[in-house]
Each structure stands twice: as structure tokens, then as C-alpha cells.
Amino acid sequence: xxxxxxxxxxxxxxxxxxxxxxxxxxxxxxxxxxxxxxxxxxxxxxxxxxxxxxxxxxxxxxxxxxxxxxxxxxxxxxxxxxxxxxxxxxxxxxxxxxxxxxxxxxxxxxxxxxxxxxxxxxxxxxxxxxxxxxxxxxxxxxxxxxxxxxxxxxxxxxxxxxxxxxxxxxxxxxxxxxxxxxxxxxxxxxxxxxxxxxxxxxxxxxxxxxxxxxxxxxxxxxxxxxxxxxxxxxxxxxxxxxxxxxxxxxxxxxxxxxxxxxxxxxxxxxxxxxxxxxxxx
Numbered sequence: 001x002x003x004x005x006x007x008x009x010x011x012x013x014x015x016x017x018x019x020x021x022x023x024x025x026x027x028x029x030x031x032x033x034x035x036x037x038x039x040x041x042x043x044x045x046x047x048x049x050x051x052x053x054x055x056x057x058x059x060x061x062x063x064x065x066x067x068x069x070x071x072x073x074x075x076x077x078x079x080x081x082x083x084x085x086x087x088x089x090x091x092x093x094x095x096x097x098x099x100x101x102x103x104x105x106x107x108x109x110x111x112x113x114x115x116x117x118x119x120x121x122x123x124x125x126x127x128x129x130x131x132x133x134x135x136x137x138x139x140x141x142x143x144x145x146x147x148x149x150x151x152x153x154x155x156x157x158x159x160x161x162x163x164x165x166x167x168x169x170x171x172x173x174x175x176x177x178x179x180x181x182x183x184x185x186x187x188x189x190x191x192x193x194x195x196x197x198x199x200x201x202x203x204x205x206x207x208x209x210x211x212x213x214x215x216x217x218x219x220x221x222x223x224x225x226x227x228x229x230x231x232x233x234x235x236x237x238x239x240x241x242x243x244x245x246x247x248x249x250x251x252x253x254x255x256x257x258x259x260x261x262x263x264x265x266x267x268x269x270x271x272x273x274x275x276x277x278x279x280x281x
Contacts (some may be wrong), residue, residue: 001081001082001084001085001242001279002037002080002081002082002083002279002280002281003081003082003083003206003245003277003278003279003280004078004079004080004202004277004278004280005028005077005078005079005080005081005159005204005245005275005276005277006074006076006077006078006153006274006275006276006277007026007075007076007077007078007079007216007258007273007274007275008074008075008077008272008273008274008275009074009075009258009259009271009272009273010072010073010074010075010272010273011072011073011074011212011265011270011271012071012072012269012272013263013265013268013269013270014267014268014269015071015074015265015267016069016070016071016094016265016267017067017069017070017071017263017264017265017267018066018068018069018141018263018264018265019045019070019073019261019263019264020066020071020261020262020263021064021065021066021261021263022063022064022065022066022073022259022260022261023055023063023064023259023260023261024041024043024061024062024063024258024259025059025060025061025062025078025202025247025248025255025256025257025258025259025260026041026062026075026077026079026244026247026258027039027041027060027062027077027079027247027249028081028203028204028245028246028247029059029060029203029246029248029249030078031246032086033083033084033085033086033242034081034082034083034084034242034245035081035082035083035084036077036079036080036081037076037080037081037082038080039078039079040077040078041062041075041076041077042074042075042076042077042096043064043073043074043075043076044072044073044074044196045066045068045070045073046066047065047066048066048067049063049064049065050062050064050065051063051083054273055107055255057199057249057250057251057255058134059247059248059249059250059255059256074117075259075266076234076260078149080280081141081245083186083242083243083245084241084242085240086176086241087241088230088231088239088240088241089142089239091224091226091227091228091230092154092226093141093142093224093225093226093227094226094229095225095226097247098141098224098225098226099140099141099142099143100139100140101134101139101141101195101196102139102194102195103180103194103195103196103197103237104195105197105223105225106225109225109259113142113197113223115200115251115276116192116197116198116223116251117195117196117197117198118192118251119189119192119193120168120169120189121262122169122189122190122193122228123169123170124172125173125174126169126170126173126190127193129151129189129190130148130193130194133147133148133151134194139188141224144194145191145230145232145239146239147160148187148190148191148234149187149232149233149237149238149239150237152183152187152237153183153185153234153236153237154184154236154237155176156172156176156177156178156182156183156234157176157177158177158178158179158183158235159178159179160178160179160215161178161182161270162178162223162273163216163271165181165253165254166178166179166181166182166184166185166186166253167185167186169185169186169189169190172185172186173186178203179218180217180218180219180233181200181202181218181253183234183235184200184201184218184219184220184233184235184253185200185253186234187220187232187234188220191222192219196222196223197222197223198218198220198221198222198223199220199221199223199229199249199251200218200249200250200251200252200253200256201218201219201231201244201246201249201256202216202217202218202246202248202249202253202256202257202258203217203244203245203246203247203249204217204245204275204277205217205233205243205244205249206218206243206245206246206277206279207243208279212277214275214276214277215273215275216258216273216275217235217244218235218253218256219231219232219233219240219244220232220233220234221234231244231246245273
């Protein structure tokens with residue numbers, strides 16, 4: 001399956017401002033089932049300079065700096081990708097001890113994984129929710145991951161919220177609703193409490209529906225020895241497959257935002273985004 005992804009972002013300011021350097025994250029990540037055929041990025045106003053680089057978590061980032069005063073900033077990204085179907089359960093947990101949890105990763109992995117294990121202090125209701133599922137799955141890794149992902153999906157209503165940081169896990173759990181990033185952030189914290197190294201994912205999801213409406217999507221990945229990073233999407237209650245196209249992965253959600261930067265001035269900003277994904281012949 002070959003897809004064309006067009007992503008448009010516009011910031012409009014109340015009056016002219018000076019644009020500080022910005023980080024742009026729109027290029028799809030290189031993963032086993034995704035081949036990036038073409039990628040273009042157009043920025044207005046035209047940057048004074050730019051560089052393409054890898055950030056500390058190996059995401060591809062375009063770094064741009066500007067001159068002059070401006071009332072808008074626009075980013076148009078177009079990607080052409082080729083996706084190969086795969087079975088998200090085609091892996092082997094190894095050594096066998098990792099078929100059960102809580103996890104204790106090998107010592108040589110800890111320098112890399114320790115930041116993906118740092119978690120917030122969670123309230124009792126959330127911990128009881130997770131503990132019930134852990135006991136019902138007999139602390140078996142895959143049954144628990146399936147049960148938790150499906151339980152979050154079943155008890156919450158998915159809502160559209162384009163702006164803002166994720167809600168706290170307690171707020172999402174209490175409201176029984178949230179955006180995709182709210183649900184992903186809550187599950188990430190619950191998994192880290194059980195010793196799973198987990199990271200936040202941002203990218204695109206292509207669903208073959210009659211009247212599709214696309215938006216930037218968020219999910220999470222958990223590190224399973226023998227399997228690698230495995231994707232979970234609580235918004236849909238499933239393990240992720242080739243319909244998920246990651247752009248950025250990070251232990252912190254703020255490091256996956258498409259646009260990161262500030263302006264010099266006190267003007268209010270209005271955000272407009274458009275996303276279109278189409279299958280190519």
C-alpha cells in the first residue's frame with residue numbers, strides 16, 4: 001500500500017512577532033514495515049537557514065531559524081510512504097522470564113531504558129484498576145498488555161482536542177474520556193508502574209473508511225526483550241500494525257510535537273491544521 005500524506009500547519013499572530021528558532025517534526029520514522037519514498041517540507045516565511053538532524057532519541061528533525069518580523073508561520077509537509085502488512089504478534093519474548101511481569105531488565109539495558117521507566121505517582125483508583133487486570137491475566141505479559149489496552153478503550157470516550165498537553169492520568173481516568181494523547185499518556189504511566197519501559201508515539205493513522213477524517217494521532221510503545229518496541233493504541237484497543245506511521249518517539253510527550261518553538265512578542269496565536277492521507281495507485 002502506497003500513501004501520500006499532506007500535513008498543513010498555520011500559526012496566525014495578532015501582530016508581527018519575531019520567530020525564534022523552531023524544531024519541526026513531520027518526517028515519518030524509518031521502521032521495518034514503512035519505506036519513505038519522498039518527503040518535502042515548505043516553510044513560510046522562508047527560513048534564514050535550516051538543517052536536518054537527528055535528535056537525542058533518533059527522530060528526524062528539521063531545525064529552522066528566521067529573520068525579520070512576521071504575522072504568520074506556515075508549514076506544509078508532504079510524504080509518500082510504502083507500507084508492508086505485518087502481524088503485530090509475530091515475535092518471541094526472550095529470555096522466557098519476560099513472558100511474565102513485573103519486569104527487571106538486564107543491567108546492560110538500563111542506561112538506555114531508565115528514562116522510559118520514570119513514572120508519575122498515581123492515585124489509588126488507577127492502581128486498583130491496573131492491579132485487577134494484572135491479577136486476571138495472571139501477570140502474563142501479552143494477556144495483560146491486551147487486557148489493559150482494551151480496558152482503557154472500552155471505558156473511555158475518545159474526544160477531539162487539537163491543542164494542549166495531555167491530561168493527567170487521574171483526570172482522564174475520572175472523566176472516562178480524553179483525546180488519543182490523553183489515553184496514551186495514562187496507559188504509559190500505568191505500564192511504567194509495572195516495570196515496562198514505555199515511550200510516547202506521535203504520527204499518522206490510516207483507516208480505510210468511507211468518509212475518513214484524519215488528524216495527528218498518538219499511541220505508545222513498550223519495550224519487550226526479544227520483540228523490541230511494540231505499539232499499543234488505547235484509542236482503538238489494539239496492538240498497532242502497518243496502518244500506524246510514526247513520526248516521533250520520546251519518553252516525554254512534549255518531545256513529539258510537530259512544531260516546537262517560541263516567538264518574541266506578546267501576540268496571541270491562532271492554530272490551524274489540515275491533514276489528508278490518500279492511497280496512491
